[in-house]
Amino acid sequence: MSVLPQTVLPQTVADLRRTRRSRRVRAGVVPVVLLVVAAVLALLTLCFGSVQLSLDQVLASLLHLRDHAAVDFIVRDLTGPQVKAAVCVGLALGAAGTIFQQLLRNPLASPDFVGISAGASVAAVAGIAVPTLAGVSLPVLAFGGGLLTAIAMYVLAWRDGITGYRFVLIGIGTAAFCTGVTGYLLTRTSLTEARAALHWLTGSIGQAGDAENNALLITLVVLAPLVPLLQRMLRAVELGDDTARGLGVRIEATRLALIATGVLLTSLATAVAGPIAFVALVAGPVADRLLGSARGGIVAAGAVGAIVCLVADYVAMNLLPVEVPTGVVTGAVGAPYLLWLIATTNRRGMGG
C-alpha cells in the first residue's frame, strides 16, 4: 500500500463508488424495464391475436370497464388465459433456471438438464402410453413426476450434506435414466400416441386448464415477496460453503430452500405447459448480460423468461403458417439472442 502514490487512493475510492452506484442502479432499473417490456408484450399479444382489437377495447375488457360480449369472450376466455399462462410459465422457468444455475455454479445446470423436466416427461408420456394411467390428468402426472424425481435426486445426492457438483452429476444421471425410459415408452407406442407424446414433450403453453394455471399463478404471487430473501440466500451460497458458514448462514437449509423453490416452480410450469425447452437455460445468462455486474437477479431472469414465452407463443400461434407447439419456437426465440449476446460481450469477466 505504501508503495502506491497517495493521489491514487481518492481516485480509486471514487471509482469504486461509481461502480457500486452504477451496479445498484442497474440492479434496480433492468428488472423493472424487463417487467414493463413483458407487460407491454402481453397487452400487444392481446391486441394482435387472431382477431385484432384496439388497446382501448382490451384494457376496458380486462379492467371490466365496459361490457362487450364478443370482446370479452376473446380477451377473457380465449387469448387472456393463454397470455396469462405464457407470462406465468416464463416467470417460473426463468426464475427457477437462474436459481439452479447459480446454486449449482454451472451455466448449463438449468432444470431441463438436471432431470426435473425429464422426470415430469416420463410421467406424462407414461400417462399417454400406459393404459392403466389413462384416467389421470397429464398436468398432475407431470407435476408429480417432476417432484418425485427432484426428491429422489436430493436424497441420492445427500451425503453429509449436498454439494453442487454431486447434485449436478446425480441430476444428469437421473435425466439420462428418465430419457431412456421415455425413449422406451415412445418406441412401444402407436404412431398416434407417439405424436401426442411428442406434442406434449415439445411443450405448449395453451394445453393446460384453469386449475393448473391458477396453481402456478398463486405460487408465483406467494413467492414474490420472498424474492429478496431468495436473492440473499443465493448471494450467501455463492460465497462458497465455508465462507457462508463462517458468516452464520445455515448452508444446508439455505440450499434446500433454494432447490425446493426451483423444483416447485419448474414442476408447476411443466404441468402447465409441458417441458418447454431452453427458457430456463437461456433466461439466466441473458438477464446476467443485461444486468452487467449486478448479475444474478431472479426477477430479471423471470422477466426475460416471460418475454421469451410471450414472443414464442405469439410466433407459434399467429406468425407461422401452421400452428405449432410453443416449445418448438422457444429455442428459436431465445437462442439467437443469447448467441448474439455471447458474441458481442466484450467486457472482461462477463464471459458467463
Add this chain to the structure above:
Amino acid sequence: MTASVATATPTPARRRRASGLAVGLLLLIALVPVLAFLSVTLGSRDIALSEVLDAFRHFTSSSSVEDTVTVRLRVPRTVLGLLAGAALGLAGTLLQGLTRNAIADPGIMGVNAGAAFAVVGSITLLGISSLGFHVVAAFAGALAATVLVYAVGSLGRDGATPVKMALAGAAITAGLTAVTTGLLLTDLDAQQQYRFWQVGSLAGRYAPIVIGVAPFLLVGVVLALLCGRWLNALALGDDAARGLGVSLTRTRILSFLVVGLLCGAATAACGPIVFVGLVVPHVARFLCGPDYRWVLPYSMVLGALLLLGADILGRVLGGTGELQVGVVLGIIGAPFFVLLVRYARLADL
C-alpha cells in the same frame, strides 16, 4: 508443468502409480475381445456357437441365413459399437476438458442437434430417405454445428472462454432443436423415420456404413489420444496454460475439430447417443485421476465397452424386438452412474 512432469525423473511412487494405471488399462482392453465375442454370438436370433464359427470359416454368398446374420449383421455392428463407443467416450472427455464443465457432452454442445437437423432436413426438405445419405448429412451437420459453436464461443474480446463455449453449445442446441422439431411436427412420415433414428441404435448398420465412417473414427481416435497434454494444461486454467506456453486458440480449435470428427462420424452412424460421452469421462477420471494422458485412453476403452455392452444387453433383454442401445444405456447404465456418484468420491473438474 505438463512438460516437466513428463521429463522429470519419475519418483518410485509415481512409477508404481503409472504401472498400476497401465495394468488397469490393459485389463480393460482385455475385456474388448470378450465383449466382441459375445456380440457376435448373442442376438435375437438363436445361432449355435458352432454355426457362428462355421460362418467365419467358409462364408460364401449362398450361405445360410444364420451365416448371413452373423457375418453381414453382427460383425459390422460389433465393429461399429466399439469404434463409436470409443469415439463418444473420447469426445465427451475432450468437450468436458475444453469447457471445464461436467455436463458438456455431444448432446448439449450442439453436435447431436446439428446432425439431427441435417437428417430431418434431408428427409423433409429434400425428400431423401436413404440411410446412406442420412449418414453423410448427419456427419456434415455435426461438423458444421461444432464449427459454429466454436466460432460463436470465440467471438468477443476475451476469446473462447469455457463458459462461453458451453453457453454457445447450449444455445445452438436450442435453436437447431427448435427448427428440427418444427420440421418434424409438420411431416408425419419424417417423424416416423426420425423416431427410431433419434433413440440411437447400432442395429441395421451394415458393412458399407461402417466402412464409410470407420476411417474418420480411427483418425479422430488417434488425434484425440494426442490431446492429453493440452487438456492437462487447460485444466490448470487459461492463464496458467498460457504461461506454460500452450496456445489456447490453437489447442481449442484443434480439439474442437477432433470432437466434430469423432461425434460427427459416430452420430452419423448410430444416431444421437448421449449417455456415453457424458458419463464415461467421469468414470475414467474416477479410475485414473485427473491426468488427461491417462483419462483419454481410459475413456476410449470404457466408451467402447459401455456402448457395445449396452447393445448386447439390448439384444438379449429385448427378445425379438431388441431394445435400442440408447434406451438400455439410460435405463440400466444411468442407475449405475448415479450409484457411482453417490458412493464414490468423484473429482470436480
